[in-house]
Amino acid sequence: MEQRASARPRALRPAVALIAALALGMAACAPAPPATGIHDPYEATNRKTHAFNKQLDSAFFRGDPADTSPPGPLTKTLYNVGSNLSLPGKVLNSLLQGRPEPAVKNTFRFFINSTIGLGGIFDPAGTDFSLPETDTDFGETLHVWGVGEGNYQELPIFGPSTTRDTVGMVVDFVIDPLNALPDKERIAAGALRFGGKIAKRDMYGTTVDSILYDSADSYAQSRLLYLQNRRYELNGEEASDANAYDPYEDLLPQ
Secondary structure, three states: HHHHHHHHHHHHHHHHHHHHHHHHHHHHEEEEEOOOOOOOOOHHHHHHHHHHHHHHHHHHOOOOOOOOOOOOOHHHHHHHHHHOOOHHHHHHHHOOOOOHHHHHHHHHHHHHHHHHOOOOOOOOOHHHHOOOOOOOHHHHHHHHHHHHHOOOOEEEOOOOEEEEHHHHHHHHHOOOOHOOHHHHHHHHHHHHHHHHHHHHHHHHHHHHHHHHHHHHHHHHHHHHHHHHHHHHHHHHHOOOOOOOOOOHHHOOOO
């Protein structure tokens, strides 16, 4: 078991090195243009993917619209544990961005919640030690390195994205420090993180439902909200689209 666990990181090194080289090449050859407007040359395909995602959400994840009760303890527990297990990857990305302060804070948050917080079930780091999570990913790392946003994309299951964020998602999967865990622990951690994603959908169910099911054009609204929120996260800029009306801006999760 230990031999397999120690061999896995060595096997991943060529892939990590290749992805890092490609990302750096993107940064060198494609300086980031101003991230404004809506760049969606594949809208027809994206809309088909959006329709598939909407059907999937309606079949498996959408709750009862008449149920206004808050999320239960199981949902909150899965959300907390999943968020805690995502912290090692965020620490690594902060370091790749040259931002040691959030890396240190997320490191302490991870160890506090993994021990005192019983594996992340509770959040003493946030409630007792004033260490809120600093969210980041390899998409932001590429942004810091100067890679442009690219075109808007809607991915099957994963939903709204951009060219840059899609590349970042793949790299995050490959370089996740939890990949160094033994097989059983790594699979369990992956399952818990997936459970955390489902729990997040339940946590923000009212907001998601209002966008997907109460909008005249849920694709356009999802696209606009994603780009607005993402650009604000990265550099304080918002998407601009003279033809878009956004009644859901105040519902976007913070």
